[in-house]
Amino acid sequence: MILDVNGVRFTYRSAEVLRDVEFSLHPREVLSILGPNGVGKTTLLKCMNAILRPGAGSVLVAGDDILTLSQMEIARRIGYVAQRTETGRLTAFDMILLGRRPHIGWNITDHDLKVVDAAIRRFGLEDLSLRYIDEMSGGELQKVCIARAIVQEPRVLLFDEPTSSLDLKNQLDILRTIRDVVGSHDVSAIMTLHDLNQALRYSDRFIFLRNGTIYAAGGPEVITPDVIGDVYGVPVTVEAWNGHRIIIPL
Amino acid sequence: MPDRYNHANTITSTGKNGMHLTEGALPEDYLAYTGRKVTFIIGGCVLLLLLLIWSISVGAANISPAEVAESLVVHVPDRIAATGMWIAGMFGTEIAASSPIMSPVDTIIWNIRLPQALAGIVAGIGLAIAGVAMQSILRNPLGSPFTLGISNAAAFGAAFSVIILGTGTMHSTGADAVVLENVYATTIVAFLFCLVATAIILAISRIRGASPEVMVLAGVAIGSLFTAGTMFLQYFADDVQLAAVVFWTFGDIGRSDWQELALMGIVVALATVYFYFNRWNYNAIDAGDETAKGLGVNVERIRLWGMLVASCVTAVVISLLGVIGFVGLVCPHMVRRLIGDDHRFLIPGTCVCGAILLVASDTVARIMLAPHILPVAILTAFLGAPVFIYLIIRGRAR
Numbered sequence: 001m002i003l004d005v006n007g008v009r010f011t012y013r014s015a016e017v018l019r020d021v022e023f024s025l026h027p028r029e030v031l032s033i034l035g036p037n038g039v040g041k042t043t044l045l046k047c048m049n050a051i052l053r054p055g056a057g058s059v060l061v062a063g064d065d066i067l068t069l070s071q072m073e074i075a076r077r078i079g080y081v082a083q084r085t086e087t088g089r090l091t092a093f094d095m096i097l098l099g100r101r102p103h104i105g106w107n108i109t110d111h112d113l114k115v116v117d118a119a120i121r122r123f124g125l126e127d128l129s130l131r132y133i134d135e136m137s138g139g140e141l142q143k144v145c146i147a148r149a150i151v152q153e154p155r156v157l158l159f160d161e162p163t164s165s166l167d168l169k170n171q172l173d174i175l176r177t178i179r180d181v182v183g184s185h186d187v188s189a190i191m192t193l194h195d196l197n198q199a200l201r202y203s204d205r206f207i208f209l210r211n212g213t214i215y216a217a218g219g220p221e222v223i224t225p226d227v228i229g230d231v232y233g234v235p236v237t238v239e240a241w242n243g244h245r246i247i248i249p250l
Numbered sequence: 251m252p253d254r255y256n257h258a259n260t261i262t263s264t265g266k267n268g269m270h271l272t273e274g275a276l277p278e279d280y281l282a283y284t285g286r287k288v289t290f291i292i293g294g295c296v297l298l299l300l301l302l303i304w305s306i307s308v309g310a311a312n313i314s315p316a317e318v319a320e321s322l323v324v325h326v327p328d329r330i331a332a333t334g335m336w337i338a339g340m341f342g343t344e345i346a347a348s349s350p351i352m353s354p355v356d357t358i359i360w361n362i363r364l365p366q367a368l369a370g371i372v373a374g375i376g377l378a379i380a381g382v383a384m385q386s387i388l389r390n391p392l393g394s395p396f397t398l399g400i401s402n403a404a405a406f407g408a409a410f411s412v413i414i415l416g417t418g419t420m421h422s423t424g425a426d427a428v429v430l431e432n433v434y435a436t437t438i439v440a441f442l443f444c445l446v447a448t449a450i451i452l453a454i455s456r457i458r459g460a461s462p463e464v465m466v467l468a469g470v471a472i473g474s475l476f477t478a479g480t481m482f483l484q485y486f487a488d489d490v491q492l493a494a495v496v497f498w499t500f501g502d503i504g505r506s507d508w509q510e511l512a513l514m515g516i517v518v519a520l521a522t523v524y525f526y527f528n529r530w531n532y533n534a535i536d537a538g539d540e541t542a543k544g545l546g547v548n549v550e551r552i553r554l555w556g557m558l559v560a561s562c563v564t565a566v567v568i569s570l571l572g573v574i575g576f577v578g579l580v581c582p583h584m585v586r587r588l589i590g591d592d593h594r595f596l597i598p599g600t601c602v603c604g605a606i607l608l609v610a611s612d613t614v615a616r617i618m619l620a621p622h623i624l625p626v627a628i629l630t631a632f633l634g635a636p637v638f639i640y641l642i643i644r645g646r647a648r
Binding site for chain 2: 046049050051070071072073074075076078079080081082084085086087088089090091093094095098099101102104106110111113114115116117118119120121129130132145149150151152153158
């Protein structure tokens with residue numbers, strides 16, 4: 001297991017947001033955290049790299065408890081792409097170079113520059129590399145942010161709603177990119193998503209959160225009309241089409 | 251397609267920390283791009299040096315730039331020796347001092363104009379770097395020592411010292427300048443109140459979190475509190491005290507002697523090293539708090555320490571020279587426009603810009619209404635106001 005989450009609890013101002021959350025992440029796997037707004041998906045994601053500190057329970061990355069690691073040590077193991085990235089007059093290259101922050105001492109080395117260069121080519125960002133990120137489209141910026149997380153050379157990547165505020169083409173593009181990175185490198189990914197069909201298509205396993213705890217977890221078989229109805233309160237049917245399963249709200 | 255795009259770019263697994271990226275090539279175009287920024291900063295340094303010589307050469311007694319340059323070069327070694335002896339003297343070792351022969355021109359340069367110009371450079375760097383740090387830490391383009399109420403606290407401190415503690419009986423010096431009798435006491439009290447303002451900001455940020463909104467609102471509240479206090483004191487002051495307070499408030503870089511300059515220089519140098527050391531952290535914070543934390547930056551700690559260091563620099567500069575407005579706000583924005591937000595270049599660029607702006611403003615202030623000498627703060631305030639309005643109209647211009 002690359003990531004073990006054991007009995008995580010998180011309380012915010014005496015309200016219990018998460019309780020007894022327990023799951024594991026396999027190597028080279030994409031896991032989607034699903035559930036309605038406000039159920040604690042983002043909170044759970046942030047508990048995994050200690051942006052938020054769980055009140056109880058533990059999160060182990062490759063066997064190390066994150067609460068015993070410094071923020072910098074965590075950043076060398078876990079990459080994080082926030083839902084929103086503030087933009088300034090930084091070039092895409094500079095932004096991706098920032099992903100080397102956990103590895104940089106007093107100054108960057110040629111190795112850092114070369115790694116960033118490799119990532120830029122890996123994601124086909126050559127033409128954007130010297131453009132300012134505040135002049136980029138949402139899809140371009142999101143790719144830059146993924147490249148930044150990759151050059152952290154982590155074992156686990158966390159994506160908080162990676163497709164929010166993107167058009168359909170870019171949504172698919174980003175999800176394919178994530179899928180592709182996990183498929184070709186030794187890294188696992190966890191993402192929070194709203195679109196169940198996209199989750200079904202681009203993830204290996206699923207976690208449904210309800211009332212701050214895991215309601216259902218598992219592979220594609222866990223996605224049933226009953227589970228979705230219980231979690232979202234919406235009646236749906238799951239149909240087969242061309243070898244894919246499609247969720248249709250009724 | 252350039253050759254560098256043909257390198258292998260597979261990513262393989264190694265080690266506990268995570269995957270390992272195979273290197274690409276050194277990105278020539280990116281290195282050229284950062285090289286241009288370095289050139290800009292070096293160009294600024296050259297401009298500053300020329301400005302320094304010009305600034306020393308103009309004034310009531312006209313000295314040619316060549317004479318200035320010569321005097322600076324000739325007397326630098328014996329000045330260094332004198333400083334060494336001064337330091338040795340502090341440790342109790344008396345060395346017979348052979349005071350070098352100084353012509354009247356040298357005396358004007360070394361005792362009056364050079365300290366003033368150097369004070370401009372040091373104070374300019376200090377105020378500008380405090381501004382750039384605060385803007386980044388607060389992620390707010392209006393962040394500066396002045397938006398946080400620190401200068402108001404210093405002005406209150408001066409008023410308190412003059413009116414309540416009676417340190418500011420003033421007398422006219424024959425010329426049309428007025429001099430505070432007990433400069434040191436006034437300065438120390440002003441410094442203490444700067445620290446009080448900083449402590450209040452930090453205490454609030456401890457309780458409510460160090461979010462940009464909290465810090466700026468706290469600054470506004472502290473600013474108006476101390477302004478109200480100053481007005482209260484002034485209402486009950488007599489006209490001599492009132493004049494003393496108002497005079498202190500006009501920031502003037504001609505006030506400091508070599509010792510005060512050394513103190514200011516040490517504080518500013520330490521702060522500059524601190525901020526430059528944290529340049530990557532500020533870049534990360536620019537991308538958002540959560541992104542920064544995901545990159546391993548302890549955002550709260552960086553924010554707290556950055557505020558503390560920036561406040562200390564501001565406090566030292568303001569309490570020694572008086573209130574000099576807008577340098578801390580304007581310089582970072584000018585440099586951002588020219589070379590972008592990357593703190594690796596923004597921090598040194600802002601230092602150079604602050605030094606240039608303050609020395610140039612001071613020189614202009616001295617010759618504008620000659621033989622009257624205008625305190626530099628009045629000129630910087632005039633320069634700063636339009637920039638401030640421009641920033642408001644443009645919105646969050648970052």
